[in-house]
Amino acid sequence: MTGLSGVSKAIDITNKRISQYAASDSEILIQGETGVGKSRCAKLIHQLSLRSKGPFVEINCGSIPRSLIESELFGHEKGAFTGAVKNHVGFIKRANTGTLFLDEIGDMPLEVQGHLLHFLESKEVHSLGSDCNDTVDCRVIAATNEALDALMANGDFRQDLFYRLNVLPLTIPSLRERTVDIEVLANSFLEQELLKSGREALTLSDASITVLKHHPWPGNIRELKNVIKRAVVLATGSVIEPEALGIDMVCDFRTVDHNQLASKHIEKVIRDHKYNMTASARYLNISRPTLYRLIKKHKLELDS
Numbered sequence: 001m002t003g004l005s006g007v008s009k010a011i012d013i014t015n016k017r018i019s020q021y022a023a024s025d026s027e028i029l030i031q032g033e034t035g036v037g038k039s040r041c042a043k044l045i046h047q048l049s050l051r052s053k054g055p056f057v058e059i060n061c062g063s064i065p066r067s068l069i070e071s072e073l074f075g076h077e078k079g080a081f082t083g084a085v086k087n088h089v090g091f092i093k094r095a096n097t098g099t100l101f102l103d104e105i106g107d108m109p110l111e112v113q114g115h116l117l118h119f120l121e122s123k124e125v126h127s128l129g130s131d132c133n134d135t136v137d138c139r140v141i142a143a144t145n146e147a148l149d150a151l152m153a154n155g156d157f158r159q160d161l162f163y164r165l166n167v168l169p170l171t172i173p174s175l176r177e178r179t180v181d182i183e184v185l186a187n188s189f190l191e192q193e194l195l196k197s198g199r200e201a202l203t204l205s206d207a208s209i210t211v212l213k214h215h216p217w218p219g220n221i222r223e224l225k226n227v228i229k230r231a232v233v234l235a236t237g238s239v240i241e242p243e244a245l246g247i248d249m250v251c252d253f254r255t256v257d258h259n260q261l262a263s264k265h266i267e268k269v270i271r272d273h274k275y276n277m278t279a280s281a282r283y284l285n286i287s288r289p290t291l292y293r294l295i296k297k298h299k300l301e302l303d304s
């Protein structure tokens with residue numbers, strides 16, 4: 001991995017930040033919608049940093065039961081609580097000499113936030129049931145897809161911890177904010193899938209690229225990757241047409257700039273609907289007069 005893939009200005013700026021932050025050892029707070037690549041970015045910073053030979057330890061604060069998160073992070077001694085049948089080395093200690101990545105930091109319970117803040121200030125870890133502290137040398141990178149401002153306003157996230165983590169802030173833009181990257185990413189995922197599946201060459205049709213560019217991508221890059229995986233399975237022939245993408249084109253076409261609607265796609269929809277203009281317009285979620293206007297504008301020759 002050399003940087004986040006993409007050709008947009010936004011990703012260029014993000015990649016520059018990644019290199020600058022990798023050269024430092026301060027805490028980083030990565031913000032961005034789900035699936036934009038926050039974990040990937042954290043790994044990348046670790047790999048580019050002086051800590052790359054140390055471990056990269058990832059913990060998703062949202063997927064560990066709240067009652068266990070403290071002992072998972074800080075560790076515990078045998079007998080520290082009911083069920084602690086043996087000593088447990090916590091994630092923080094395991095990250096010694098490397099990077100600790102705290103994903104979904106907004107889900108961390110308040111009392112554990114206090115202990116984390118203490119660790120960041122002192123670099124000392126006190127495992128549950130132990131009578132001594134251990135010093136741990138690790139860099140902390142945290143990530144969230146929640147608006148921490150709102151959590152702080154509600155008293156669910158400590159302001160002092162926010163400032164302690166937000167030394168180096170990084171916001172990864174959503175795919176909607178960098179549509180020029182969609183085609184590049186889609187083709188790169190397609191190449192990877194073809195290599196994995198051993199399928200013969202497949203390309204995305206212009207109409208499919210138009211559909212991809214206009215989809216709102218609530219699941220961002222993760223969603224795009226899965227759409228391409230599905231298309232490789234569903235495509236018949238050597239070209240991926242919009243139907244194989246399996247995304248809800250009906251609602252996307254409402255927001256599409258009709259100037260950019262691929263004429264080939266309109267033609268195909270009309271052919272698929274046996275030249276029934278009412279059904280084709282309904283499928284595209286546009287009115288019949290709009291469909292006729294598009295046919296005229298794109299000079300489509302429809303010989304039924």
Ligand SMILES: Nc1ncnc2c1ncn2[C@@H]1O[C@H](COP(=O)(O)OP(=O)(O)OP(=O)(O)O)[C@@H](O)[C@H]1O
Binds near residue numbers: 032037040041222
């Ligand atoms: N720039 C990129 N190039 C290629 N693949 C990417 C890129 N960014 C993200 N991905 C892929 O997209 C998927 C989601 O990325 P990742 O898990 O890093 O997102 P996230 O923002 O941490 O998601 P969440 O908020 O759900 O934790 C992964 O499979 C990752 O490999």
